[in-house]
Amino acid sequence: MPKDSGIGASPKRREDIRFLTGTGNYTDDININGQTYAWFIRSDVAHGTINSIDASAAEAMEGVLKVFTSADFAEAGGIPCGWEVTDRHGQPMQEPKHPILAEGKVRHVGDPIAVVVAETLEQARDAAEAVEIDIDELEAVIDMKAAVAEGATKVHDDLTSNLCYDWGFVEENREAVDEAIKSAAHVTTLELVNNRVVANPMEPRVAVGDYNRAGDEHTLYTTSQNPHVIRLLMGAFVLSIPEHKLRVVAPDVGGGFGAKIYHYAEEAFVTYAAKVLNRPVKWTSSRSEAFISDAHGRDHVTKIELAMDENHKFTAVRTDTYANMGAYLSTFAPSVPTWLHGTLMAGNYITPLIYVNVKAVFTNTVPVDAYRGAGRPEATFQLERVIDKAARELGMDPVELRRKNFIQPDQFPYDTPVAVTYDTGNYDATMDKALEVADYAGFEARRAESEARGKLRGIGVAHYIEACGIAPSNLVGQLGARAGLYESATVRVNATGSISVFTGSHSHGQGHETTFAQVVSEMIGVDASQIDIVHGDTSKVPMGMGTYGSRSIAVGGSAMVRATEKIINKAKKIAAHLMEASEADIELKDGAFSVAGTDKSVAWGDVTLAAYVPHNYPLEDIEPGLEESAFYDPANFTYPSGAYICELEVDPETGVIDMLNFTAADDFGNVINPMIVEGQVHGGLAQGIGQALMEACIYDENGQLLSGSFMDYTMPRADDMPMMNVDHSCQTPCTHNPLGVKGCGEAGAIGSPPAVVNAVIDALHRAGHKVEHIDMPVSPARVWKAMHG
C-alpha cells in the first residue's frame, strides 16, 4: 500500500490550486499604487565606445520622470561576482567591473546603456527612441580561441587580456597525467562543443522597486531563486543599503533553471530609482530582452583524452577546455567550469590520474553562468561521449566498458583524484535497472523493424554522477566561494498547534510547500494541512541561500529537520511536565505524546497551547513559546547518479530524429515525494534532450545574437518529447544528512545529452556511416551533413 502522506508518499501539490485557478502571485502580478515603468535602452552593437548620450529631448516628453545613465550610479558599486578562482600559477582571476549601466563602453548586445522611467511603459518606450546615443562600434570578440590569441581586441581595456583565468586541476598531477597518456595502451581523443543555451524559464524576469521614505526602507520584488542572496549582494556591494533596511521578496516564481539565481543590474536599478523618484518602479522583461540580458548557460569547447591499459582499465583523463564567461562575470560564473566541472571528471569510474585545464575567456557576448546542472553536464558529456567512442574503437559494448571501470559498491566512501569523496552509490545497479526498463536486450529486433521501414534506429547509454546539495561552507570557501552555502530554517509552532516553517530554500516549481510539509508532518505526526511553508521573503525568513544545485531538500530540508528536532525536544519537556513523567520516557507518535509503558498521553495541541499559555509549565527550566531555528551546513556534497538510455530513429533522407523512448534509472537516495521527483526528472530530461537536439544560442561574428527569440531558438515542444520511463528504485541513501536524500533537480539535464548523442552516433554507425561525433544541437541539417558529407 503506498502511503498517502508523510515521507515517501505522493500527496497532491497544495500550490497547484492557486496556479490552476489563476490566483498565483507572480512578480508581474504585483502593482503598487503610484507605480512607474522602466524601459532599458540596450546596446545593439556587441562592442563599442559610447561618445555621448543626450536625453534632453526624451526627458521633456510626456510622462517621463527621468532618464538614468551611468552618471546616476557614480556612487554605486558594480554587480559583484560571488566566486573567485585562483589560476594555475596561484594568481587570482581577472575580474572586471560590471556596472549597473554601461560606463564608457558597451560590451555585448543587450548591455544596458540608459533607462527611461515614465508613467506608462509605452511612454517610456516612446521616450527611449528620443534618447540620442552616439557609439563608435569596435571589433567584436566572439570566438573564444581568437579572443585569447596574441593581439586580440580586448573586451576590457583595464585587464591584461581576455583570459579570465587559466585553471589547472589537479595541477600537481599535470606531468603524471601527460606521462600516463604517453605510455597508455590506447588513447581515445574527442573534440566537442557544449553548446551555449538560454535557460528560458517561461516567466521572464521582473523587478519592482518600492521605497518608504518614513522608514528609509527599500523593498524589491523580484523573480529570484534566492532573495536573501540578492539582499546580501545588492545591499552590501552595490547600493550600500544595510540588510535591515532592505527587504527582498521573491513571490511565485515561474521557473528558474539557474537564470534567476544571479543578481542582475535591473534589480539594483529599480531599487535605487524608486528612492530617487520616490515612486515605485517596475521593470518587466520581454522575451526578446531576456535573450540578451538573462545569463546564458554552458558554452564550452573541449578536447578530452581518455587513456586505457591493455585490460581496458582507465589510466588517465586529460581535458583542455575553453569556457565562455561572456562580457562580465555573473554571480557564480567562475565556479561553473572549475569547481562544478573539474571535480566531476572522474565520473562513475576509477581513473587514477586526471588533469583538467580550463581557460575562461571574456567575449562580447551575454554573461554565461550556471544553467540546470552547471558544470556537471559539461563534465558528463565529455566523459560519456569519449567512453562511447573508446568502446567503438576497441570493439567493445559501451555498457561493458563502463562496467569494467565502475567504482564498486564496496569502495565507498571513494576518494576521487579530483578532490571529492563520493559517499555512496551502486552504479551497476542503476545500469542494470536502466537496461531492464529500456529492454536493451530486445533492441536488435526493434532495430530490424525500423530498418524495414527505412529508418535508422540507435540506442545510446550514459551513466552520470553529480555533486549536488551545493554546500559545505568550509569546502566551498577554500574553493573560492565568497559566501557560505548552508541553509536555514525556522519552525514556528502556533498556540493551537498549527505550524509555520520558514525556509531559506525557494520554490519556483519544485513544490516545497508540499514536500517540506510532508517531512514535518511525518516527524511530528500532525496533518500536513496544519503546516505552512513560508519562503521567498527576507522579512519573514531570517536567512537563506536559496535554491539551485539541487540543494533544497538535502540542505534546506535538513535545516528544517534540525529545527523540527529542536521543537520536538522542547515539546517533550513540556509534555513530561504536563504528565508528570520523566522526559526520557516521552514518546511522540501520530501527533500525541505518551509516557512509555503507560496509557498516559497528551495531545500535540495541548502541549503547544501550554507553551503559549504557560499556567502549568516548567518555567524554571524552559522559556515559553515554541519556535526554533537551525542552520545546517552539511559535511559533504551529495552524489546522485544514474543510468540513462535513449532510443531514437533517424530518417536517412532528411536527418530528422524521432525520439522514441527515454529511460532514466536514478539513485537519489531516499525520496520524499516520488511524484515530484519524477516531475523534476522529466523536466530535466526535456532540457537535456532540448540541448542535445535543438537548442542553440548562436552569435554571428559581429556579436549579433541570431537566435534571439522563440522564432529561432528552438524550445522543446510537446511533440518533440517521448513518454519517459523514470525509475528511482535504486537507492543508496546519503550518509551525511538526516533525510538520506541526494537531490534530483538537475540529474535529467546532466545525464541525457550524452545518451542522446550516443544514440544518434550509434544509429549512424549501424547503418555504415562512420561518423564519430556531431556537435550539439544534433539538428536534422547537421545529421544530414554528417551522413552526406
Added chain:
Amino acid sequence: MYNFEFVKPSTVEEAAAALQGEGAQALGGGQTLLPTMKQRLASPETLVSLTGVEGMVGISAGDGTVTVGGATTHAQVASEAASAYPALAALAGQIGDPAVRNRGTIGGSLANNDPAACYPSAALGSGASISTNKRNIAADDYFQGMFETALDEDEIVTSVSFPVPEAASYQKFLQPASRFALTGVFVAKFPGGVRVAVTGASNNGVFRWTEAEEALSKEFRADALMDLRINHLNMISDLHGSQEYRAHLVGVMTRRAVDAAG
C-alpha cells in the same frame, strides 16, 4: 507599440475608403502584424480590421473551384474545405498552432507573403486567382519575391479562388523553432499538367519548380524525380539549414508530396 486608431468597417467599400487615409493599414487576424508592431517595426496610424467585413469570411465550392473569403481563418479552411479541397484544408491545418489558426487569415498570409509561409505554395501550386477590391490577379503574377506581391498599398484581398486539382498534397518540413516551413512543397495534379510550388526555401520567396512539373506531368510518380536536383545557389541559408540542405529537402518533400497525393 505605437498607438493608432482602430476602425472596424462592415463593407469592402468602407474598408477600402478607410485604407485611403494616411498611414492606414489592413488588419486581418493580426498574427503577423501584431508581433511586428510589438517590435515597433510597423507603425500604422489607422488599423482597418477586416474580420467584420461582409462577404469576406467563408468558403464556397462549385464548378471545380473552391473560393475562400479573404478574412477566413486558417481554422475555418482546415475544417470547412476538408471535403472540397482536402490538400488545401490539410495545409491550413498545419499553419502555426490552433490558437494562431483561430485568428490568422488567408488574406493576411497572402498579403504578407512571408518566404516561409504555407499558403503561398497552395495558391501558386493550385494556380489560384486572388481577388481584390480592384481586380483579379493570377497567382503566377501575384508573388513577386520575399514579402513582395502585386498588391497596391491600399488593396484588399477579398477572396481567393482555387481550381481543385485531381490530386494534391502539401508536405511541410518544419523550421523547428518558429514552426513555419523550412521547406514546404505543394504538388497539384491537374488534367492539363502538374504544378509544383515550393515555399520556405528560396531567397525569392515561393516559386514553381518547373523541371519537376515537367517530369511529373509526363509521369506522376515520385520516382520520376529521382534524378532531378534543384540548384541551391538561390536558396536561403540560415541557422536551421544551409542552401544545400534546403535544396535537398525540396527534392525529398516533392517526392513525398507526390506519394501522398497518390
Added chain:
Amino acid sequence: MTKVTMTINGKPRSGEAEGRTLLASFLREELGLTGTHVGCDTSQCGACVVHVDGKAVKSCTMFALEADGAQVDTIEGQADADGTLNSLQQAFQDYHGLQCGFCTPGMVMSAAALLKDNPKPSEAEIRHYLEGNICRCTGYHNIVRAILAASGQDVPAVAAE
C-alpha cells in the same frame, strides 16, 4: 481611450483601452485578471491563451478592441464558484501536470479547447495540439497524462507508480 465591454467568465466587465491595448494587457492590468500570463513577444509560447467566443486565441496577439462585445473565458473562470476545480484542472493536479505554474493557465485553456473539439484525443493528437504552448518545467509528460485522464482515457503508467 475607448470603453470596451466583454462578457468575461459569464459576467459583463468593462474597462478602458487604447487601440494598441492587447487583450492580455486589458485582462491583466485593466481588469486585474492576472491568471493570464505573458511569456513571449513573438506569439509562440501560449501562456496567454484564453477563449474568445469559444475559440482558443493568444490574448497577446489580439487587441482588446477586437474583443469588444465578445464572450471571453479565462483561467479564473474554470473552477466552480465554490472553488472546486473542474475535471481538467483536477487532472492537472492529480497527474502533476504543472510545476512553476506559469504556462499552466494557457495549457489548461488550450487543453479545454482540444477536449471540446476532440473529446478522446490520442497521445499524439494531444502533443500535436499543444504545439503552441511551451512548458519549460514538466517535459510535457505529465501534462499529456493529465489531459488523457481528463478525457476519461487510460493513462500510461510510469515506472515508479
